[in-house]
Amino acid sequence: MYTGKRALVTGGLGFVGSNLAIRLARLGAGVTIVDPCIKGCGGNPYNVRPVRDRVSIVSLDIADAEQFAGAIAESDVIFNLAGEVSHVHSMQYPERDLQLNTVSHLRFLETVKRIKPGIRVIYASTRQVYGAPDYLPVDESHPVHPVDFNGIHKYAAAMYHLMLSERGEIDGIALRLTNVYGPRVALSAPCQGFLSHFVRRLTLGQGLEIYGDGEQLRDPVYVDDVVEAFLLAGSLREPQSRVFNVGGPEVLSLNRIAGIACRLAAGVEVCHRPFPESQRTIDIGSYASDSSRIRRELGWQPKVRFEEGMARTLEYYRAEWPHYLDPDDLEPRCQLPEHRGVVRRLRYAAV
Numbered sequence: 001m002y003t004g005k006r007a008l009v010t011g012g013l014g015f016v017g018s019n020l021a022i023r024l025a026r027l028g029a030g031v032t033i034v035d036p037c038i039k040g041c042g043g044n045p046y047n048v049r050p051v052r053d054r055v056s057i058v059s060l061d062i063a064d065a066e067q068f069a070g071a072i073a074e075s076d077v078i079f080n081l082a083g084e085v086s087h088v089h090s091m092q093y094p095e096r097d098l099q100l101n102t103v104s105h106l107r108f109l110e111t112v113k114r115i116k117p118g119i120r121v122i123y124a125s126t127r128q129v130y131g132a133p134d135y136l137p138v139d140e141s142h143p144v145h146p147v148d149f150n151g152i153h154k155y156a157a158a159m160y161h162l163m164l165s166e167r168g169e170i171d172g173i174a175l176r177l178t179n180v181y182g183p184r185v186a187l188s189a190p191c192q193g194f195l196s197h198f199v200r201r202l203t204l205g206q207g208l209e210i211y212g213d214g215e216q217l218r219d220p221v222y223v224d225d226v227v228e229a230f231l232l233a234g235s236l237r238e239p240q241s242r243v244f245n246v247g248g249p250e251v252l253s254l255n256r257i258a259g260i261a262c263r264l265a266a267g268v269e270v271c272h273r274p275f276p277e278s279q280r281t282i283d284i285g286s287y288a289s290d291s292s293r294i295r296r297e298l299g300w301q302p303k304v305r306f307e308e309g310m311a312r313t314l315e316y317y318r319a320e321w322p323h324y325l326d327p328d329d330l331e332p333r334c335q336l337p338e339h340r341g342v343v344r345r346l347r348y349a350a351v
């Protein structure tokens, strides 16, 4: 399916992007990664070590797409995974989130549609666009009402892809991912999702903390299943739909998720804590995806159950933790530089 094809993977040194880039390279695709490892995100060059001699890496922001126009022109398909995942960061540094999740994508797509009109672009959207669900499981027709800047900015970027597709300028598809977990998730980046926080603590031999009563539901999806969804979306011939939920195979409470993870890690315990203020205001309660559309139209189905996926994840970090944890900084804090570059350039351009 991908042998001999050229794929551009933005955010390809991060968690999901690197797993996708490795799979593409192993399938025989020529892979170019665009990722400058932005501070506070999950980029890590070690992630692509298994295929390092088979991928090219462009260390630039996607906003600077003119500088890698040649790689865009050569590509048969673009997997657009560049982005900032942290909801907490988005509330602390909204302009940074705006730039990384929205302005950069606007600039990127402006170049893509000119250099390679009509190219398939698969965008990594998020379940966060739905906000606190009105009903479960959440299908693609559920109202969009994000509870944080991250959800709003990611929604805007997805809409750029869809609007340009309606105009025939690109051929975009947006995958709305639920909570993804697995090998290569960043353990040192601060304020990431609860699953990377759990993996980090278990890797350090620490117990898990759950905010609230732990009865909130989630449908975690293993990264290999997510990679499969991207591959299917990248090779789909005539899409009936352009937005797909990508959910996990089981709906579990946080108590159950933590219980399974602790059992696998043996010897650590779970405790409950009240929500910190920064988390309480953006909590969405329970979430579960209705993934029937992607199952029907792409034939995708998640295969890895949580217990199996978490066992594989913990095994990965048992061997690889020195590449993911800085022994001098075992308590990462949510302190980041503002990332003002692109917005400032746009303001200058306007005067």
Ligand SMILES: NC(=O)c1ccc[n+]([C@@H]2O[C@H](COP(=O)([O-])OP(=O)(O)OC[C@H]3O[C@@H](n4cnc5c(N)ncnc54)[C@H](O)[C@@H]3O)[C@@H](O)[C@H]2O)c1
Residues within 6 Å of the ligand: 010, 011, 012, 013, 014, 015, 016, 017, 034, 035, 036, 037, 038, 039, 041, 042, 043, 044, 060, 061, 062, 063, 080, 081, 082, 083, 084, 085, 099, 100, 104, 124, 125, 126, 127, 154, 176, 177, 178, 179, 180, 181, 185, 186, 193
């Ligand atoms: N991990 C999840 O649970 C999850 C859930 C829903 C959606 N997503 C989306 O999937 C994508 C990948 O997530 P991840 O978990 O791999 O995150 P990650 O932080 O591990 O990887 C994201 C990568 O994007 C890069 N990046 C950010 N902005 C960039 C820019 N402007 N130009 C070039 N590179 C840039 C970062 O350096 C990083 O390496 C993100 O867009 C995220 O919003 C992830």
